[in-house]
Amino acid sequence: MNASSFNQERIVLIATILIAVSASVFLSGFLNVPNLISIVRSISVLGILALGMAIVIIGRGIDLSMVAIMAMSVAWYLQMINDGYNDYLALMLVITGVIAIGALNGFLVAYADVPPIFVTLATGLFVFGYVRSQLIPSDAVAVPHGHWLELMGQFRLFNIPVDVFIFIALSFAAFIFLRFTKWGRYVYFAGDNPAAARNIGIPVRPMQVLRYVLAALISFIAGLLTAASLLSIQTRVINSNLLYDVILVTVIGGIGLSGGKGGVRNVLIGSALIGILLNVMTIADISLLSQNLIKSTILLAAIILDGVLNPRDEQTAQQGDI
Amino acid sequence: MNNIIEMDNVSKFYRKVPAIRNVDFNLRKGEIHALLGENGAGKSTLTKIMAGVVEANEGRMLYHGKQVSYASPHEALKAGIAMVFQETSLVPSMSVAQNLYLGSENFLNRLRGINISAQQFLQSLNFPVDPKAMVATLGAASRQMVEIARAVHHNAEVIIFDEPTASLTPEEKRHFFALLRRLQADGVSLIFISHALEEALEISDRITILRDGKHIMTGDTKDFDREKIVAAMVGRNLSEELYSKHAGKPARKAGKKVLSVNDISMGSAVRNTSFSVFTSQVTGIFGLIGSGRTETFKIVSGIYKRDFLRGGSVELEDKPIRYLTPAEAIRDGIVYVTEDRKGEGIFETMDIGENLFGGLLASGNNKGLVVRMKDVRKLASQWIGQLNIKTINDNARVVELSGGNQQKVVIGKGLTQNPRIIIFDEPTRGVDVGAIAEIHQLINDLADKGIAVVVISSYLPEILNLSDRILVCRQGRIVEEFSPDEATEEKIMYASVH
Numbered sequence: 001m002n003a004s005s006f007n008q009e010r011i012v013l014i015a016t017i018l019i020a021v022s023a024s025v026f027l028s029g030f031l032n033v034p035n036l037i038s039i040v041r042s043i044s045v046l047g048i049l050a051l052g053m054a055i056v057i058i059g060r061g062i063d064l065s066m067v068a069i070m071a072m073s074v075a076w077y078l079q080m081i082n083d084g085y086n087d088y089l090a091l092m093l094v095i096t097g098v099i100a101i102g103a104l105n106g107f108l109v110a111y112a113d114v115p116p117i118f119v120t121l122a123t124g125l126f127v128f129g130y131v132r133s134q135l136i137p138s139d140a141v142a143v144p145h146g147h148w149l150e151l152m153g154q155f156r157l158f159n160i161p162v163d164v165f166i167f168i169a170l171s172f173a174a175f176i177f178l179r180f181t182k183w184g185r186y187v188y189f190a191g192d193n194p195a196a197a198r199n200i201g202i203p204v205r206p207m208q209v210l211r212y213v214l215a216a217l218i219s220f221i222a223g224l225l226t227a228a229s230l231l232s233i234q235t236r237v238i239n240s241n242l243l244y245d246v247i248l249v250t251v252i253g254g255i256g257l258s259g260g261k262g263g264v265r266n267v268l269i270g271s272a273l274i275g276i277l278l279n280v281m282t283i284a285d286i287s288l289l290s291q292n293l294i295k296s297t298i299l300l301a302a303i304i305l306d307g308v309l310n311p312r313d314e315q316t317a318q319q320g321d322i
Numbered sequence: 323m324n325n326i327i328e329m330d331n332v333s334k335f336y337r338k339v340p341a342i343r344n345v346d347f348n349l350r351k352g353e354i355h356a357l358l359g360e361n362g363a364g365k366s367t368l369t370k371i372m373a374g375v376v377e378a379n380e381g382r383m384l385y386h387g388k389q390v391s392y393a394s395p396h397e398a399l400k401a402g403i404a405m406v407f408q409e410t411s412l413v414p415s416m417s418v419a420q421n422l423y424l425g426s427e428n429f430l431n432r433l434r435g436i437n438i439s440a441q442q443f444l445q446s447l448n449f450p451v452d453p454k455a456m457v458a459t460l461g462a463a464s465r466q467m468v469e470i471a472r473a474v475h476h477n478a479e480v481i482i483f484d485e486p487t488a489s490l491t492p493e494e495k496r497h498f499f500a501l502l503r504r505l506q507a508d509g510v511s512l513i514f515i516s517h518a519l520e521e522a523l524e525i526s527d528r529i530t531i532l533r534d535g536k537h538i539m540t541g542d543t544k545d546f547d548r549e550k551i552v553a554a555m556v557g558r559n560l561s562e563e564l565y566s567k568h569a570g571k572p573a574r575k576a577g578k579k580v581l582s583v584n585d586i587s588m589g590s591a592v593r594n595t596s597f598s599v600f601t602s603q604v605t606g607i608f609g610l611i612g613s614g615r616t617e618t619f620k621i622v623s624g625i626y627k628r629d630f631l632r633g634g635s636v637e638l639e640d641k642p643i644r645y646l647t648p649a650e651a652i653r654d655g656i657v658y659v660t661e662d663r664k665g666e667g668i669f670e671t672m673d674i675g676e677n678l679f680g681g682l683l684a685s686g687n688n689k690g691l692v693v694r695m696k697d698v699r700k701l702a703s704q705w706i707g708q709l710n711i712k713t714i715n716d717n718a719r720v721v722e723l724s725g726g727n728q729q730k731v732v733i734g735k736g737l738t739q740n741p742r743i744i745i746f747d748e749p750t751r752g753v754d755v756g757a758i759a760e761i762h763q764l765i766n767d768l769a770d771k772g773i774a775v776v777v778i779s780s781y782l783p784e785i786l787n788l789s790d791r792i793l794v795c796r797q798g799r800i801v802e803e804f805s806p807d808e809a810t811e812e813k814i815m816y817a818s819v820h
Binding site: 180182184186189192195196197199200201202260261 | 625647653666669671681683739
């Protein structure tokens with residue numbers, strides 16, 4: 001690919017490095033091992049969700065139900081354990097439910113041709129409403145004492161929490177999937193030009209279902225990690241900024257909402273920027289309200305700078321006859 | 323002082339690649355000036371500079387003797403220069419009247435008032451278009467009329483037509499030419515970009531030819547003939563070999579019958595059509611736009627589904643088939659090469675290799691589930707060589723290629739799928755003369771290799787030159803079959819309109 005050498009991805013990478021370097025110079029608490037670990041840890045759940053979102057967005061979709069699936073699946077799982085279900089049975093039930101919701105998303109988008117933004121908005125609300133009203137009695141569900149999630153949350157290797165390893169492993173798996181597998185390549189073809197993809201014989205619709213199922217499963221993993229580190233799952237997270245942050249991380253690294261562009265590298269760059277930024281702002285004691293302002297400014301700046309440096313001229317917008 | 327526009331030493335670069343270089347051009351008042359050249363010769367760029375769509379990097383432009391430079395099409399339009407685009411620039415979800423007044427609305431608009439004045443205006447131009455109709459429901463010719471009406475409505479002194487006749491039937495074309503004459507009589511100066519040389523010779527007063535972004539020649543139309551234009555366009559003389567009828571070669575004998583279609587229907591687009599396709603020969607399908615030829619073959623290749631009840635039957639080597647997706651057709655060896663390159667042919671963000679590899683991957687001919695970049699590169703260099711795709715490097719993105727080379731990529735993508743039946747829908751639309759010859763050669767080679775080839779085209783010389791059998795499509799069905807010996811342009815045209 002010989003697109004412009006100075007694209008959004010590079011811009012964000014440079015901004016990240018600039019912020020990191022100036023923070024190391026000016027903020028005393030920034031450049032030390034515990035803080036760096038806490039940066040990666042703080043970003044790992046967000047980053048994992050962004051991996052799932054990236055797979056869907058590259059395929060020209062969007063999944064707004066991820067946060068709901070993340071919180072409610074784990075809440076239901078923990079509730080069943082607290083109610084005395086067999087752990088294995090409960091896990092199987094939840095995974096089945098998660099796959100079913102992902103498949104429902106995919107089915108409605110692919111076969112019923114409903115725009116993904118409506119489908120996933122509705123299923124997200126449905127999942128939240130159904131689980132909260134029918135299956136769990138309170139907003140938060142605690143991890144039972146001695147459960148494997150608690151042990152996992154306490155696990156450390158070289159003082160690094162397990163979230164980080166899982167983030168790295170999932171990033172690697174997503175990278176292999178998108179870059180080297182047949183089904184992963186199909187994501188790009190379908191995202192770039194769905195009609196052409198169908199014409200050359202790519203099973204566009206089944207692959208769409210697969211992507212939403214993957215996103216749902218990734219959400220479930222992110223939920224398990226959240227529960228492991230906090231020892232409970234708070235379902236009110238659905239009303240938080242988390243979903244917007246996931247989209248922010250995905251888009252800021254250079255994955256276009258029009259589909260077909262970007263990859264795991266873009267998610268990692270976006271995660272790095274947001275992780276470092278949040279950490280720096282917390283150390284510098286900037287209020288939560290101003291933090292949102294700064295985040296939005298950076299997203300806007302990246303998009304505008306990309307637009308200025310890589311103008312969509314006639315040549316890129318409407319190819320063919322010069 | 324009868325030059326209304328003068329372009330002086332104009333150059334335009336896209337990312338440092340010159341689209342046109344040091345071009346001089348002038349347009350006289352009240353003339354029809356044909357602008358000819360291969361794809362990528364710079365015709366569109368030159369006219370887009372005049373119409374303010376893009377800005378020149380070097381050189382100057384004089385309009386009415388004054389130096390001007392337009393930053394937007396709106397400014398150019400206000401000054402009196404209008405451009406009618408190749409891909410129409412109307413808003414599909416608005417009515418004809420609203421489109422006519424687009425950009426010149428008052429602050430407050432009354433729909434009824436607009437409709438009435440649009441009606442009067444269209445009638446004064448003698449255009450049979452309903453001002454209240456949604457543009458999305460109009461055919462190509464009517465859309466063209468609305469575009470032209472819009473340009474006239476803005477009191478344009480100069481109107482630029484970019485490939486105006488590409489989607490018109492012969493009948494509509496006659497109306498269109500009559501309109502051009504009327505505009506000319508009213509003192510409007512017209513620039514006419516076209517691939518069809520006969521049209522340029524018929525309608526224009528003067529001709530300018532561009533090649534590779536440079537000005538080659540300008541002269542009165544009466545001093546030109548087909549040979550001279552083609553020679554100037556391609557820099558060599560190949561018109562004869564291109565469209566001499568079959569180059570004296572006898573028609574190929576039909577091989578095995580691979581495909582037989584009986585009585586298939588799909589809504590009102592395809593009605594009870596029946597025909598067969600044989601191996602080792604080229605079956606040419608001629609039909610005007612809207613005759614259902616594309617739909618018929620999209621049914622065969624699984625892109626569309628025929629009617630469930632009384633939909634007829636399709637047999638592939640005596641095995642009845644009913645495909646739900648193109649993937650099944652491709653597994654059976656039926657490959658459709660689309661007429662709509664941009665919409666459903668190429669993957670714009672990807673390079674040549676990835677485009678080609680998509681075909682291979684989807685056909686299941688790639689072994690295993692793992693995609694190696696090495697294989698993609700190898701495939702790219704193999705097909706770039708085989709199809710003579712002209713590119714700066716093997717990793718160039720398809721959007722950076724010219725129309726002809728994009729078409730080669732789309733064809734290559736189909737060929738990686740090992741077709742037994744390959745259907746080319748308008749294989750040379752928007753393709754330059756040099757590449758047309760190569761694509762024709764490729765089609766002939768495929769038939770010689772024993773593949774069943776179908777070529778759909780609305781360009782008669784192409785059908786006559788390529789086909790071993792000619793089927794004519796009209797109103798959703800195949801109505802007549804000719805052998806190449808008995809077929810003439812008149813007979814085919816007669817069958818397709820009566």
